[in-house]
Amino acid sequence: MKKNLLLLLKKEKAYEFKKNFQKRGGASPLNSQRAAGPDTQIVSENTPEVGEEESKCYADICHPEAKPKDLLRFFAGAQDDVKLFPRPLWERKEFLNERSEFRNSGEGSNELNNRKPLIRICSSLCSHNCVLSHKGRGKDTDRKAAFTLAEVLITLGIIGVVAAMTIPTLISNYQRKVLAAQFKKSYAVASQIVLRSKFELGTGTFGQYCTNYTSGKYLNKDICLQTIYKVMFPKKSSTNYNNVDLVRSDISSFNNKQTGLSSDDLGGMGYPVLYTNIMPDGTYMNVNINEFYINFGIDINGAKGPNKLGWDVFLFRVDNKNDSLAGIKQTREYTDEELEEIDFSENPINKNRYGYPCNLNTSMRGNGLGCSWYALNNICPWDETKTYWECLP
Numbered sequence: 001m002k003k004n005l006l007l008l009l010k011k012e013k014a015y016e017f018k019k020n021f022q023k024r025g026g027a028s029p030l031n032s033q034r035a036a037g038p039d040t041q042i043v044s045e046n047t048p049e050v051g052e053e054e055s056k057c058y059a060d061i062c063h064p065e066a067k068p069k070d071l072l073r074f075f076a077g078a079q080d081d082v083k084l085f086p087r088p089l090w091e092r093k094e095f096l097n098e099r100s101e102f103r104n105s106g107e108g109s110n111e112l113n114n115r116k117p118l119i120r121i122c123s124s125l126c127s128h129n130c131v132l133s134h135k136g137r138g139k140d141t142d143r144k145a146a147f148t149l150a151e152v153l154i155t156l157g158i159i160g161v162v163a164a165m166t167i168p169t170l171i172s173n174y175q176r177k178v179l180a181a182q183f184k185k186s187y188a189v190a191s192q193i194v195l196r197s198k199f200e201l202g203t204g205t206f207g208q209y210c211t212n213y214t215s216g217k218y219l220n221k222d223i224c225l226q227t228i229y230k231v232m233f234p235k236k237s238s239t240n241y242n243n244v245d246l247v248r249s250d251i252s253s254f255n256n257k258q259t260g261l262s263s264d265d266l267g268g269m270g271y272p273v274l275y276t277n278i279m280p281d282g283t284y285m286n287v288n289i290n291e292f293y294i295n296f297g298i299d300i301n302g303a304k305g306p307n308k309l310g311w312d313v314f315l316f317r318v319d320n321k322n323d324s325l326a327g328i329k330q331t332r333e334y335t336d337e338e339l340e341e342i343d344f345s346e347n348p349i350n351k352n353r354y355g356y357p358c359n360l361n362t363s364m365r366g367n368g369l370g371c372s373w374y375a376l377n378n379i380c381p382w383d384e385t386k387t388y389w390e391c392l393p
Contacts, residue, residue: 176389179312182300183375186283187316190296191325194318197228207320211292221289228287228294232277244275244286254310254368255360255393261309265365267349272297273313294318296325309368310358311392316372327373330358330381339364360393 147155198206201224210224225241251273252259263274268290276284276297284299296316299307307313319326332355334342339362344351356370358381371388374381380391 176392179300180378180389182283182312183314186285186298186300186314187325187376189279189281189283190285190298190316193228193231194294194323194325196231197224198323200227200231205320206323207294207318210289210294210318211320213292218289224289224294225287232279232285232287241287245277246275246284248274248276248284248307250307251313252306252308253365254308254358254371255362256308257363258365258367261365264349265352266369267291267353267366269293269295269315269369270297270366271295273299273309273315278302293320309366310371310375311368313368314372314375315369327376328356328370329373330370331355333357333359333382334362334364336361336363 194206201209203209210218210220212219226239229236229241230239249260249262251261253261258265261270261274263270266273268288271288271290272286272295274297276286276299279285279302282302284297284302286297288295288297294317296318297313298316299313301312304312315328316325317328318324334355334357339351339354342351342354344354352364353366353369354364357364357367358369358371358374359367360382371381375388378388380386380388383391
């Protein structure tokens, strides 16, 4: 069999046949296809030149001086060293039939019959699609494209850097949206308390009635606060508004320059912030009457942080003109140098809250008392092009 194959290749001059076959493919692809068979890839004049591996493939398998053992290894079906692309060529019925015909042919077989499968297979092998492959019989052993460990690690490193840069911003934006939603809810609850308390008292001027100041005292303070307390906590039997659930010392200023605020820092209007009650929904709220206003202090998320004035802790006042719950607005931003020049000897507590501050720069301990108006109208105190929650420091 070895001798017969070697003689056949030399006799038919397979090397010259391939050159002629390429010429026929360039001149008449249809005739070349018919001559070479349906599975043969036609090589035309426009076909790119074969590379080093393809040239080696041709020299090893299709050259007239190829060793018989190389031919037998392939044509007998071992497929150890060479595979064709595309792979489905090996699965075609015509190819299998031709290979079987060649394997079963003996020395007495018709040379023309032996020549057909040899021509077709060899022509395909020697085209520019013939490449060397891994060893393996009947298996898909083509090399698979994959990432190296270094490439994977570099990619993960880049993803980690991007995540480190973007995730804190995303979390911050989410927290601010949550605060905005909690603020609206708490304000709505407090507004309803004002309306119901006004209805319970049966007065047409709720704010003025409760802040009526005569002879050094608020005449209707007790009845007003008892009514408000009853509306806030309908399930409690006592209406003693002086009983509080919590005394706080964990509140910071708006820009976080001051921590541990006390009643000495905020004055009378800060009482409902520092002495507070736990509402059924978990928020903190309390009310007092001071400085000719009904003051509401609200922590919109209760025990959760950040516990800062202007962030989650706000003060509101009942407008004495229309009995609506109004925010407190900064009257003017004072620098620390300007505050040093102002005489606060008559009312020292104003030094910590002068102008109801709500800004980035001041060191006043009451910074944040004047933020509720901006939060209520969703306006940044120092940049009207931004929303209030976008410009939280």
